[in-house]
Amino acid sequence: MRLNPLTAKKLNRFRHIKRGYYSFLAILFLTVLSAFAEMLINSRALVVHYEGEYYFPTYGEFVPGDTFGLGYSYETNYRDLSERFKTEDSGNWLLMPLVPYDPFENNEYGGIFKPTPPSFSDRHLLGTDTTGRDIVARLFYGLRIALLFSMAFLVLTYVIGIAIGCLMGYFGGLVDLVGQRLIEIWSNMPFLYVVIIVFSVVPSTLSNVSRILILLTIMVAFSWMGMTYYMRTGAYKEKARDYVAAVEALGGGPVRIIFRHIIPNTLATIVTFMPFTIVGAITAVTALDYLGFGLPPPTPSLGELLKQGTDNLTTAPWIVASSFFALVFLLTLVAFVGEAIREAFDPKKFTVYQ
Amino acid sequence: MKTLYSLATLVVPLFVFFGCSSKSDESSKEQDAELQVKVESLKAEVEDYYRTKVALPIEVQDQLENGEVTQEEIDQRTAAGEFPKFFQFKNLENLPTGLAWEDGSDLPEIGSPKATKGGTSYGTIQDFPRTLRTIGPDSNGSFRTLLLDDVAVLIAHRHPNIDEIGPNGFRYIAGLAKEWAIDKASQTVYIRIDPKARWSDGEPITSDDFLFKFFFMHSSYIKAPWYNNFYNRFFSGITKYDDLTFSVKLSVDKPNFATYVLEDIPIPEHFYGELGDDFPERYQWRFAPTTGAYALKDEDIRKGESLTFTRLEDWWAKDKRNFRYRYNYDKRHIRVVRDVAKSFEMFKKGELDAASLTLAEYWYDKLPNNDPLVEKGLVSKAIFYNQRPRPPYAMWINRDKPLLNDRNIRLGIQYASNWQLVIDKYFRGDYQRLNHTAIGYGPFTHPGIKAREFSVDKALEHFAKAGFKERGPDGILVNDAGAKLSVSLTTGYTTLKDALTIIKEEAAKAGLEFRLQIMDNTAGFKLAMEKQHEIHFMAWGYGAEMYPRYWETFHSVNAYNPDGSIKTQTNNLNSMNISELDDLIDAYRASTDSSEMIKMAHNMEEIIHNDASVVPAFQIPFYRIGYWRWRQYPDDFNLMISESSSEFALSWMDVEEKRRTLRALRSDETFEKSIKVYDQYKN
Incomplete structure (x- = not known):
């Protein structure tokens, strides 16, 4: 792929803004890492060597306890199995991930499900939450869901926002006038109430995935409007340029003009907004979870953890501390990236007025 | 110009104000007149009602409700003087x-x-x-x-x-x-x-x-x-x-x-x-x-914020036996605090007199016995064991839904719900397993029925009978058609969310997936009342009655309309429709003899247990509170059937002690530590 020299120059500038660039690398690293979360934080073993055979239970189907002679047909408890192998000392062994817990299982602490303070010996690095679930696991998987969710949110809102914004800007006139009024009306719908109302009528028989998709749809449906304003002005501006007239003269239709010529020239605007949209999406889904209208339980989520944390502020401060710092860390990284992009893509850097 | 403008703004509202008031004077007169007419017509209506209303025997009422007789026939029979006034x-x-x-x-x-x-x-x-x-x-x-x-x-x-x-x-x-x-x-x-x-x-x-x-x-x-x-x-x-x-x-x-x-x-x-x-x-x-x-004055209602009740100075029953030592506070201030965690912190600061510690995490962790406030004797803790019909915390299975109409699935769900674990490890053994839904009615309570224990093998056995034999890749059972054994479990109790997540994780061992939905109270109750739930977790509040009610919760007239559609807004959350049970309920309602009713109650309880559509969860045999030392309770704390520490308004306040306590909060002064267990009514 050959980059436009201007774009290459901008990217180069971005690379030289150290804070933003390293933040970007950190996010990239986290994203890649989270793709392999199952290998790092999981209650399933990475490798089991049992009676001369190797098992790799991390991905794919669950392995029932019967396989390892545990006498039950449900998922093997690998931590127990590990203990057993150690005591039996019959040449069987297994390797657990770094954090040997998954985000759903409840762990006892002194025979009780309750928050446990961080402990290295239990390998609960950040402690556990109110039902004894490992916080590292819940944070990390929660983070992954938040990232995926916000990416999907970004793509959808931008596709809709850019398409409608460009249409209004390009065609102008009545399309613009009517479109703008409709958007103004739509923007005044109170988003939170709509979420609450919709979720009260969504049948509970739906699976969790479809409920997450419904949440995504509602959030997208009420968030694409912001982008239309920028794209509309962008399209208005570009439409008046000579090169657009030239394409028109050569017989290019509106679709070609919008997608091949106008949008690439407004890319700077789009790219600059992206990180802030991600911040917005993560904050929104966290806030909804905090209020109990977000992802269905027991889906791991930052907001739910934050809620638990504030409810147990005095008795289990590690819950609020870890969720708070994780959220601040993530949002700061994204904001740094956003700042750097804005600076790198700032058109004023390339023009000298005297 | 500016002065003119400000003058104008001054004049305009005044004008409007006067205009309004003269207008409202007229309309209020009109309203008064209208009201007078209304009051008179209501009086006439009441008198007319007193003159004409007749008492219909229950059979006739039933006939009328079922459409066996018409209102005209009833009117004719009334005119003929068949029914008493x-x-x-x-x-x-x-x-x-x-x-x-x-x-x-x-x-x-x-x-x-x-x-x-x-x-x-x-x-x-x-x-x-x-x-x-x-x-x-x-x-x-x-x-x-x-x-x-x-x-x-x-x-x-x-x-x-x-x-x-x-x-x-x-x-x-x-x-x-x-x-x-x-x-x-x-x-x-x-x-x-x-x-x-x-x-x-x-x-x-x-x-x-x-x-x-x-x-x-x-x-x-x-x-x-x-x-x-x-x-x-x-x-x-x-x-x-x-x-x-x-x-x-x-x-x-x-x-x-x-x-x-x-x-x-x-x-x-x-x-x-x-x-x-x-x-x-x-x-x-x-x-x-x-x-x-206590009365509520208009000026003491602050909408959205608080309400203050004032004790009547010259209350008619203030010297009456059984009432003279109760209702002791001059004022009762009730503030809206939406967040339970926040109101607990307010209590610990002394802004509230008492707080419920019934949940284990509050009793053991949030206000432990070694909390400085308790150690210094500023806050007392008390457990009171009461005796009354227990609110049946249970999972109510809607038999009308696919899968759940199969008794084997319901039996499987019974064995797959590990409430004993929740009681032992989440409620820390303080609560008790509920065995059926009519506990606390003396001889009316069936003594023998026990809730089914958690057993993966038994659950799998019953699920297999219903066609769910193989486990899918995630460990959840699937049937031959490839359908997953997955049902939704809903509740309006946000505070019990954790208990349900434990139930969900345990059920997965038996190859059953519960899809949880935790809603706020109103939304959860609405869902159940509209019978949209598959399995709903909730408890009914029962009054301290002599014998349990079955008609509301288990009679088929409260499950289906005559045309076969689901009847909404009733307490029959199971869509229970068993003709044998219906007959017993009718006979039970008509019965005049306690010993006969006891027999029938036991019989009905067995039918319900057999049908397996209620998964009894737990019962709470006590309530626990923490309270500041200025709040005083009688020596035996409270009354046997009391449901909360405030129900019979027995507590009072030592005003001098409050001053002392608040002073002690800032100093090193300590009092005797007080953690009391009142088990005189414990069975």
């Missing part, structure tokens, strides 16, 4: 002689003579009430307890410490009644009102308020069909002998029939003069006169 007016000479009058004065008094009056109690509610009415739309919220249930003086009260069942049911103590007499043969209760009894606005309470109650409860104005039905079905007439003497006749002969009359309150006729179709709106924010000790 509902409202009858007689003289004292007509009062039967030889009645055994009683007033409960032979029973021990409740309340502590140590109690002193004064001070303000501080408490919270989670939501500002949607109305101050105690009847009609939106009135059935938790605030009603503060307006009515815990405060109002009834005709007579069940003695809260005595559970012996006499020939006329439980033992009673006099409230509004000076004395009463029960005539079992004619199912009539005769009442003499305490001549001192007054409404909180000073009007005397008379027989007319009781007559009016029936007009009120029968009328469609109040928009409360349950009450309409109840007061029509169970009562067959009221007779006024004089202003302070009346009798009420019941149409059912139950061992506890007197309860229906004795545990009731009148309705202030003088207050509801404007009753009409707009009743819900018109009376939305009016505090109705009460028989109780």
